[in-house]
Amino acid sequence: MVFYILHTFLLLNYLSQTESMRTGGNIFTRRYKEPKETNYRQIEKQILDDILGPKVYDPRIRPAGENTTDGPSMVYVNVFMRSFSKIDDVKMEYSFQITLRQQWNDKRLRFKEKLEGMGVEEDKIRYLTMTDASKVWMPDTFFRNEKIGRFHSILTPNLYIRVFPGGDVLYSIRVSLICTCGMYLALFPFDEQTCNLDVASYGWTKNDLVYVWKEGNPVQLAGNLSLPGGFKLGAFGSQYCDVITATGEYSCLRVDLLFARQLSFFIVTVYVPCSMTVSVSWMSFWLDHKAVPARVALGVTTLLAMSTTQASIQNSLPPVAYTKAIDVWSGVCVFFVFSALLEYALVNYASRSDAQRAAKQKERKEKELELCAFNAEQIEDSSHTHSLDPLLRRMEGAQSVPLTSIIPSNIPSSRIAAWMKNYKFAAKKIDVLSRVCFPSCFFVFSALYWTYFLNKEQERKK
Secondary structure (H helix, E strand, C coil): CHHHHHHHHHHHHHHHHHHHHHHCCCHHHHHCCCCCCCCHHHHHHHHHHHHCCCCCCCCCCCCCCHHHCCCCEEEEEEEEEEEEEEEECCCCEEEEEEEEEEEEECHHHCCHHHHHHHCCCCCCCCCEEECCHHHCCCCCEEECCEEEEEECCCCCCCEEEEECCCCEEEEEEEEEEEEECCCCCCCCCCCEEEEEEEEEECCCCCCCEEEEECCCCCEEECCCCCCCCCEEEEEEEEEECCEEECCEEECEEEEEEEEEECHHHHHHHHHHHHHHHHHHHHHHHHCCCCCHHHHHHHHHHHHHHHHHHHHHHHHCCCCCCCCCHHHHHHHHHHHHHHHHHHHHHHHHHHHHHHHHHHHHHHHHHHHHHHHHHHHHHHHHHCHHHCCCCHHHHHHHHCCCCCHHHCCCCCCCCCHHHHHHCCCCCHHHHHHHHHHHHHHHHHHHHHHHHHHHHHHHHHHHHC
16 A cells, blocks of 8 residues: 555656656746747838728828828938949940839828837837838829830839838839930030939829928939940939929939040041041052052052941931031041042143153154254355354354243242252152141141040030
């Protein structure tokens, strides 16, 4: 009997210890157990269910105005420029990627009092995050000058919605856009282009919705931002561009982007090659005018090269109704190359004229020699006309020498004329003059061209 009672006591003690280990203590220790940790994610879910319930919140209705009035809803906007992928002069458009942030206040989503009622501190739940934009009211924002746009969905939709305890809603989304940009290219490539990004409401008028730039830094740029196509970002800014249509007045915000063209790119790719082509065309002036194949081939080759360069320049620009600065340069370069080719045509004509003139002079001298010989024979045969004095007889038989043959009539009036007298043939004179005139004229044109357009650029910057 004693053994049975002892066995029962040990069994009950073992069961009690096992239960204590499972429950975390016996009946006395369970009464003073530490409280469980608060599950804030569960609280967030509960708050979202409370403020977004179908009987409490309707996303089709816009928020009330400031101070819960019937005034327009205020949407504060901030734009973060992430990157630029293309600036197209031909299509007059530019491609870029931005992060658009919009913030407004919706009193229906206020949950500050709920946190206080649950005894939750605000630093524990600073805001609620959602990714479904259809759950809350959203402004009908669109880009007025957009041609093509798309959202980013890899790996998940690149957007978020943050609801703050005071009812403020922050909506951020990543967007890629291709927008139109009207360009005036009269000073190309010395020009600067101002492109805009217009943010406006599509259906809500200013009586219902007003966009406002966020104070501080409404337009932000990425730190490693670079522009393609030989551009650099000269400046950027923000302004308002409210528009009035037949259906009412709509609020609008505008981002101004100043794209300055980098001149060094065009100096290397356009101006230096054109100058070299024009200089090569002058080499024909040092070739003999009788080397017809060499001079013709050089002139035609440089003309074709210059024409190809001009065509490639035109293909990279849109057809406009006015003359561009690059058109003036390429057109004058083509004119100089073509003039060098025409110069050889003039030299060829002058060389033929020189040959004909030389043949005529040779023929005339031969006739004069024959005439002199014939007069000498007559003098010898007609002895009755001889004078007794031998000196007088020589003077009578000699031809009269004109005064101009003793005193030259065409005395050079300048050093240039005296220098040109050193060259007997007109063809050679033309080549010698071209060696000086062509480079001098091109140098004067270049000086005037760069002075004019660089001053225009400075005036525009001022």
